[in-house]
Amino acid sequence: MKTLRTIYEIARADFHERTRRFSFVVTLALVVYVAYLFVPPNDAVYTTLQMGNHRGIYNSAWIGAQMALLAATYLIIVGFYLVRNSINRDLRTHVGEIIAATRVRKPVYTLGKMLSNFGTLAVIVGVVALSTPVLQLIRGEDMTIRPLALIAPFLYLCLSAIALVAAMAVLFECIPFLRGTLGNIVYFLVIPGMMAFELEKGVPILGINVVSRNMMEVCHQAYPDYVIGSSFTLGGEAPGLDQIISMTTFTWNGMTPSGDFLLNRLMWIGIAVGITMVAGVFFNRFDSAGARSIAPTKPKRAPRFPRVRYGLQWLTLSRGGELAIAAAGANGHVRLTPLPARRPRGRFLGVLRAELRLAIGSLPWWWQIGLLGLIAAQLATPWSEARQFISPVAWLWPILIWSSMGIREHRRSVNEIVFSAPHPLRRQLPAVWIAGVAVALFATSGMGLRTIIAGEAYRTVAWLAGAVFVPSLALALGTWSRTSRLFEIIYLFWWYIGPANAVGPADYTGMVEGAATPTLTAFYGLAA
Numbered sequence: 001m002k003t004l005r006t007i008y009e010i011a012r013a014d015f016h017e018r019t020r021r022f023s024f025v026v027t028l029a030l031v032v033y034v035a036y037l038f039v040p041p042n043d044a045v046y047t048t049l050q051m052g053n054h055r056g057i058y059n060s061a062w063i064g065a066q067m068a069l070l071a072a073t074y075l076i077i078v079g080f081y082l083v084r085n086s087i088n089r090d091l092r093t094h095v096g097e098i099i100a101a102t103r104v105r106k107p108v109y110t111l112g113k114m115l116s117n118f119g120t121l122a123v124i125v126g127v128v129a130l131s132t133p134v135l136q137l138i139r140g141e142d143m144t145i146r147p148l149a150l151i152a153p154f155l156y157l158c159l160s161a162i163a164l165v166a167a168m169a170v171l172f173e174c175i176p177f178l179r180g181t182l183g184n185i186v187y188f189l190v191i192p193g194m195m196a197f198e199l200e201k202g203v204p205i206l207g208i209n210v211v212s213r214n215m216m217e218v219c220h221q222a223y224p225d226y227v228i229g230s231s232f233t234l235g236g237e238a239p240g241l242d243q244i245i246s247m248t249t250f251t252w253n254g255m256t257p258s259g260d261f262l263l264n265r266l267m268w269i270g271i272a273v274g275i276t277m278v279a280g281v282f283f284n285r286f287d288s289a290g291a292r293s294i295a296p297t298k299p300k301r302a303p304r305f306p307r308v309r310y311g312l313q314w315l316t317l318s319r320g321g322e323l324a325i326a327a328a329g330a331n332g333h334v335r336l337t338p339l340p341a342r343r344p345r346g347r348f349l350g351v352l353r354a355e356l357r358l359a360i361g362s363l364p365w366w367w368q369i370g371l372l373g374l375i376a377a378q379l380a381t382p383w384s385e386a387r388q389f390i391s392p393v394a395w396l397w398p399i400l401i402w403s404s405m406g407i408r409e410h411r412r413s414v415n416e417i418v419f420s421a422p423h424p425l426r427r428q429l430p431a432v433w434i435a436g437v438a439v440a441l442f443a444t445s446g447m448g449l450r451t452i453i454a455g456e457a458y459r460t461v462a463w464l465a466g467a468v469f470v471p472s473l474a475l476a477l478g479t480w481s482r483t484s485r486l487f488e489i490i491y492l493f494w495w496y497i498g499p500a501n502a503v504g505p506a507d508y509t510g511m512v513e514g515a516a517t518p519t520l521t522a523f524y525g526l527a528a
Helices: 002-019 022-038 060-083 086-092 095-100 106-139 147-174 181-201 208-222 241-245 259-282 348-361 365-380 383-396 424-443 445-454 457-481 485-500 518-527
Strands: 047-050 054-056 233-237 248-250 307-310 313-316
Touching: 002 086, 002 106, 022 060, 022 106, 047 054, 047 060, 054 060, 054 208, 060 106, 060 147, 060 181, 060 208, 060 233, 060 485, 086 095, 086 106, 086 147, 106 147, 106 259, 147 181, 147 208, 147 259, 181 208, 181 485, 208 248, 348 424, 365 383, 365 424, 365 445, 383 445, 383 485, 424 445, 424 457, 445 457, 457 485
Parallel strands: 054 248
Antiparallel strands: 047 233, 307 313
16 A cells, blocks of 8 residues: 555656646647647548548547547657656656655656656546537537547547557656657657558557447448548548538447457556556666766876965965965955956857767767768669658758757756857857758758759759758757757657658658749748
């Protein structure tokens, strides 16, 4: 009982710390607005859930399942980034030092953090569930509210999904090389593949395939021309206004989950608990010293400077023979040496060179070799393969550098030193920005050089605009938020939609066919 009480208190304290922030209220308001967009009217220019040209009528069963499917799909990606900072916050606020001095065991601590993550995401799911009947009345296609049909999909779809997300967030924070930006990238690349595997192979991981299969079977019964599995859209699509207006509806009264399906959901909750226990093995209990002891080094002897007696005080002479402290007389006043009247000359190139060394030199050797390999692959690979595969990777590779722009000084606790220099914004900020642009140009130089040689002016200008846009976005978001997570989340989604999936309007690289238009190039150039 004492162990359960400890887990509860850890989860409760962390949950209160999260939910009492103003940012959490803003998040809930944003969730309600997104939920409203998830249920588009029949004349909207986009869709969120359809089978071919058909969708279910907005009754309690359909709208509840639609909101639960979309909530589970998006929370398993976005929710990870919302809750993955709980252990790091204890480390940053020095609460971890207090916890390390107690008898709290590592699995108990990780289980408490997992439950806190689960509770935070459960509040978001609850807000979406409470807004569902309001959305049904707003759309007005079926005014009969059936509470069980509305709530049931959230129970058998969302609970296991957010439990898995909560456990993965704790695991990634406990493994050293997955705590930072690399972990964000790994998670973002693995989870969409897992969901695609579920839809294609029918393996019930989130349970999406079971519910979607039932919807497609009912749609086939209403419209025999629809082939089950031929067209299923979940998440958003804009096929055209004429097609959306001509969409037909059918009645779907929900599904009765089988016992095997419910056991599968419970199994994934158990897997989430197991992942949390594994995270306890990797958790270092806030021990920053490491396992290997370091022999103490003999302190260097401080240099001796001559001392002179001035009244009742001893004053120390510097190496050049000047007084380090100029004392007045017995009144105790101190006279400081005045600053020189001549303005010191700034060394912008030196600052820029230092920024480049900090950006590239701080990364491991394998990253630098990988960057050179990507440039060589951009030059040697055939154009179609390079544009489709190599170019997206090249635009993702420097994210470790871009995500630290605007926050490096605060992260290393040297902001008070850096910003105490004369004119720090005028001298420091442009150097940081130019260093980021230089990294973008260098990382994608192979593709840019090929567009220049081919004489594709629009594509070359679009490449330059993208190389300016991404560091500008990173510097702005890092300066505003004082954290790298905001840029990483926004950029990963932007990169996944644009360069990775070849969606023209979201492509800032100019490499997607038809994306290097003057309008898009001007947009990204002006945005930068």
